[in-house]
Amino acid sequence: MPVFIWKGKNSYGDKRSGQYEANDVAAVNSYLKKLRITPTSVKAKPKDILAGIGFFQPKVTGRDVVIFTRQLSTMIDAGLPLVQSLEILANQQENPTLKKVLREIKADVETGTTFAEAMKRHPQVFDNLFCNMIEAGEIGGILDTILGRLAGFMEKSMNLKKKVKGAFTYPVICLCISVVILGVILIFVVPTFEKMFKDFNAALPIPTQIVVSMSRFVQTKILYMIGILVALVFAFKKYYKTDAGNRRIDALSLKTPVFGDLILKVAVAKFTRTLGTMMQSGVPILDALKVVGRTAGNRVIETAVFRVAESISEGRSIAEPLEETGVFPNMVVQMISVGEATGALDAMLSKIADFYDDEVDQAVDNLTAMIEPFMMVFLGGMVGALVVAMYLPIFQMGKVV
Secondary structure, three states, X not given: OOEEEEEEEOOOOOEEEEEEEOOOHHHHHHHHHHOOOEEEEEEEOOXXXXXXXXXXXXXXXXXXHHHHHXXXXXXXXXXOOHHHHHHHHHHHOOOHHHHHHHHHHHHHHHOOOOHHHHHHOOOOOOOHHHHHHHHHHHHHOOHHHHHHHHHXXXXXXXXXXXXXXXXXXXXXXXXXXXXXXXXXXXXXXXXHHHHHHHOOOOOOOHHHHHHHHHHHHHHHHXXXXXXXXXXXXXXXXXXXXXXXXXXXXXXXXXXXXXXXHHHHHHHHHHHHHHHHHHHHOOOOHXXXXXXXXXXXXXXXXXXXXHHHHHXXXXXXXXXXXXXXXXXXXXXXXXXXXXXXXXXXXXXXXXXXXXXXXXXXXXXXXXXXXXHHHHHHHHHHHHHHHHHHHHHHHHHHHHHHO
């Protein structure tokens, strides 16, 4: 079905514009008439030659999904039918990938498919957690409330992910800068000094000899070094995709100094936030735990959550198997135990998530404060050592003279 670009004015004389998918111009005019908009221009949208190639289509970001969820919640809360709400959101959507997905979901809902089932057909946009909560909202007749909770949950999850990325970005950038500086010195600066040292006709100091040898090695083996680095990265990714590699690397990541504590806090915050939101939305705890396990982001946490689900299916409480996993901090286990005893587990999980969000903030600040002086000392020491090694022969020549 072709897409038309229209321009017009509303009843107040304000200019409006947009896009609408219809069979012909008459259908577009009929649509605008319902919106009380007088059209001034209706043209067929030019075809994009890359539209049929998925590689060139923009990805649907988390922000796109959050905005859609928030808008859909407002529309349904205002009393608009689901199909009409989806049509309006699809027409005003700027991301062509999400626009296409929303139109397909709308078509499925019109044929009698549930909203959750229609979303499950697009796992690249709406994950299992999203679909399960939508299904619970449809069954309970509180879809608008669920959508509002989902939007809030996704916003907090995005903020948490942003903080973690910020914590890891700084040291990675510093390390890359160090490698670039070292490479420039060894490939371009040291050879200039080496030519000058040959005219001295004297033995070079040991530090200078080491730096010169390093320079020669890098100049002759740079392509091999890059190839080995690429091969190692490829091998690591390949190994991480295996079941054993995934388990081993995720377990090691939790034991690494400094970063391991941050990774665990992030995992706990995500686990409690997701489980609490799903329970508040009416999702059964066993179904919620299975979804939470698959979205944990760490294989060790995932295995622990699945063990908890198995124990609960056997009639046990959630706190006992959580403690037996040995993964979750004692404070988390105790607070969950209190939440179970008082019948307010969902609220307690939200409190734990808020607490660990603050803990992640503090851990990121501490990590940045600790890494910054270390990287400065490392960079300064590395460059200083190279400079001293290069000038040692010159100092010796000054003494001889």
